[in-house]
Amino acid sequence: MSSGGSFTDLLQFIFMGLQRGSIYAMVAMGFNMIYNSTGIINLAQGEFVVLGGLMMVSLTMSANISLPLAFVITVFFVTIVGILMERFTINPVKPPTVMRLIIITVAVSILLKGSAMCFWGKESHYMKHFSGTEPFEIMGATILPQTLWIFGILIIIVAAFIYFFNFTMTGKSMRACSINRDAARLAGINDRKMVMLSFALSAGIGAIAGIIVTPIIQMDYSRGALLGIKGFGAAVVGGLGNSIGAVVAGLLVGILEALGGGYISSHYMDAFALLILLIVLFIRPSGIFGSREASRLKEF
Amino acid sequence: MLRLVNVNSYYSLVHVLRNLSLHVYKGEIVTLIGANGAGKSTTLRSISGLHPVKEGKIYFKDIDITNKPTEQLVKLGIAHVPEGRQIFWPMTVMDNLELGGFLICKNHGKKQLKKSIDEMYELFPILKQRQNQYAGTLSGGEQQMLAIAMALMTKPEFILLDEPSMGLAPLIIREIFRVISELKIETGLTVLLVEQNANAALRIADRGYVMETGKIILEQDASSLLKNQEVKRAYLGRDKREIWE
Numbered sequence: 001m002s003s004g005g006s007f008t009d010l011l012q013f014i015f016m017g018l019q020r021g022s023i024y025a026m027v028a029m030g031f032n033m034i035y036n037s038t039g040i041i042n043l044a045q046g047e048f049v050v051l052g053g054l055m056m057v058s059l060t061m062s063a064n065i066s067l068p069l070a071f072v073i074t075v076f077f078v079t080i081v082g083i084l085m086e087r088f089t090i091n092p093v094k095p096p097t098v099m100r101l102i103i104i105t106v107a108v109s110i111l112l113k114g115s116a117m118c119f120w121g122k123e124s125h126y127m128k129h130f131s132g133t134e135p136f137e138i139m140g141a142t143i144l145p146q147t148l149w150i151f152g153i154l155i156i157i158v159a160a161f162i163y164f165f166n167f168t169m170t171g172k173s174m175r176a177c178s179i180n181r182d183a184a185r186l187a188g189i190n191d192r193k194m195v196m197l198s199f200a201l202s203a204g205i206g207a208i209a210g211i212i213v214t215p216i217i218q219m220d221y222s223r224g225a226l227l228g229i230k231g232f233g234a235a236v237v238g239g240l241g242n243s244i245g246a247v248v249a250g251l252l253v254g255i256l257e258a259l260g261g262g263y264i265s266s267h268y269m270d271a272f273a274l275l276i277l278l279i280v281l282f283i284r285p286s287g288i289f290g291s292r293e294a295s296r297l298k299e300f
Numbered sequence: 301m302l303r304l305v306n307v308n309s310y311y312s313l314v315h316v317l318r319n320l321s322l323h324v325y326k327g328e329i330v331t332l333i334g335a336n337g338a339g340k341s342t343t344l345r346s347i348s349g350l351h352p353v354k355e356g357k358i359y360f361k362d363i364d365i366t367n368k369p370t371e372q373l374v375k376l377g378i379a380h381v382p383e384g385r386q387i388f389w390p391m392t393v394m395d396n397l398e399l400g401g402f403l404i405c406k407n408h409g410k411k412q413l414k415k416s417i418d419e420m421y422e423l424f425p426i427l428k429q430r431q432n433q434y435a436g437t438l439s440g441g442e443q444q445m446l447a448i449a450m451a452l453m454t455k456p457e458f459i460l461l462d463e464p465s466m467g468l469a470p471l472i473i474r475e476i477f478r479v480i481s482e483l484k485i486e487t488g489l490t491v492l493l494v495e496q497n498a499n500a501a502l503r504i505a506d507r508g509y510v511m512e513t514g515k516i517i518l519e520q521d522a523s524s525l526l527k528n529q530e531v532k533r534a535y536l537g538r539d540k541r542e543i544w545e
Contacts, residue, residue, distance in 0.1 A: 176391070179391070
């Protein structure tokens with residue numbers, strides 16, 4: 001490990017940063033999806049991640065279901081949770097002002113966290129890596145197979161995302177709703193259905209993020225808040241509502257965090273992401289990739 | 301075909317429509333003229349379900365449609381082209397038309413959608429040339445044509461047009477009005493047209509209503525309205541000398 005010196009360290013930190021960043025990117029994509037369809041920040045986003053991770057732990061470690069099947073069941077289950085959340089807590093609110101809806105998501109987040117604690121207990125849960133723990137070596141730095149899984153799945157999700165929003169009718173209608181809701185309704189698009197769909201999709205993405213990260217971080221019921229805040233940071237840095245921006249910003253936040261942790265102090269690792277969020281909010285509140293014009297028109 | 305009975309609408313506390321009643325027969329072009337803030341756009345928004353109606357009833361083909369969700373009204377055959385060219389700016393012309401045909405795609409599949417889009421290209425050839433351009437980069441006239449084409453993609457029997465001539469060159473206004481009267485003759489489309497340009501609107505309309513502060517103050521044949529002294533003075537900008545003298 002000592003041969004190669006500082007370059008190897010740097011590479012190692014970057015790998016670690018990309019791995020953490022991929023998770024932030026996915027959480028941020030979930031934030032954006034709901035933000036685009038409703039104009040609110042869903043503060044229960046981190047809870048979807050936790051729920052995905054813990055559910056997966058139970059299915060694979062206790063119930064001994066095979067990985068792919070458990071994966072599908074978990075994503076399906078969390079998606080249902082997302083849909084129920086929208087149907088029972090967001091949809092009935094009249095009038096749906098931004099502040100009310102955000103407070104509701106806080107409540108849902110506490111509710112989900114509490115239920116997770118009752119069901120899975122307070123301890124953290126270990127889960128088997130997808131394909132072994134034998135690390136690869138790349139130019140002196142090591143990388144876990146699980147990390148490769150994380151990159152791979154992020155790439156697949158981004159590709160699926162681009163395809164869905166640009167080439168399918170449902171995806172286009174969702175975009176249409178976020179661009180101009182009245183015009184979308186006049187085309188016969190049911191905007192409330194699209195809101196439900198956005199909750200379903202972002203819960204699904206959250207679940208996937210939780211599943212793939214659990215073998216590395218060991219999930220417990222209280223992880224959601226921090227994951228949510230960092231994902232939110234990535235969403236803001238990338239410009240709220242801009243999903244490709246969120247992916248880039250998520251990776252960026254992850255790398256900066258890892259570099260800060262590696263070269264300055266690992267005790268303050270979690271603080272770096274928040275520091276970045278604060279700096280961006282002070283200097284350029286619309287985010288690196290967001291448009292200033294657009295942010296002026298937004299309610300929130 | 302359409303009947304509004306004593307409709308009252310509010311913007312929070314502001315009483316915008318006051319006991320408004322009007323009707324449109326099948327196959328007619330009816331125009332609603334009036335000054336800024338008279339409530340013309342609100343009337344259209346109330347009909348298409350974008351703005352809630354506090355009191356009163358709206359009937360379409362004798363079905364009570366008061367406060368029904370917009371997307372259901374679209375299914376019934378009511379299209380609305382709101383003012384200010386409400387198109388999807390960051391999407392291509394093609395995407396915009398596809399979204400306009402959301403219901404066709406859902407009910408009859410992609411093939412029918414393609415066919416309907418081609419029909420729109422026939423009606424507005426300029427849109428075909430622009431099909432891969434972003435809608436936000438079109439000129440005002442092209443955007444208005446796109447907005448109308450999107451509304452027509454929903455296969456309406458009845459169309460609400462809100463200020464289609466706003467901010468456009470006279471030549472383009474004539475083109476748009478030509479298409480509207482053509483559609484009326486060829487497909488039997490019923491039109492409720494709101495216009496600032498009262499002169500042009502009354503020329504293609506069968507009947508007209510004059511609105512003032514949320515109330516209908518006059519209803520007549522379009523040709524009689526064109527000759528009406530009061531309308532001439534207030535909305536057509538003619539016979540001004542009589543006031544000065």
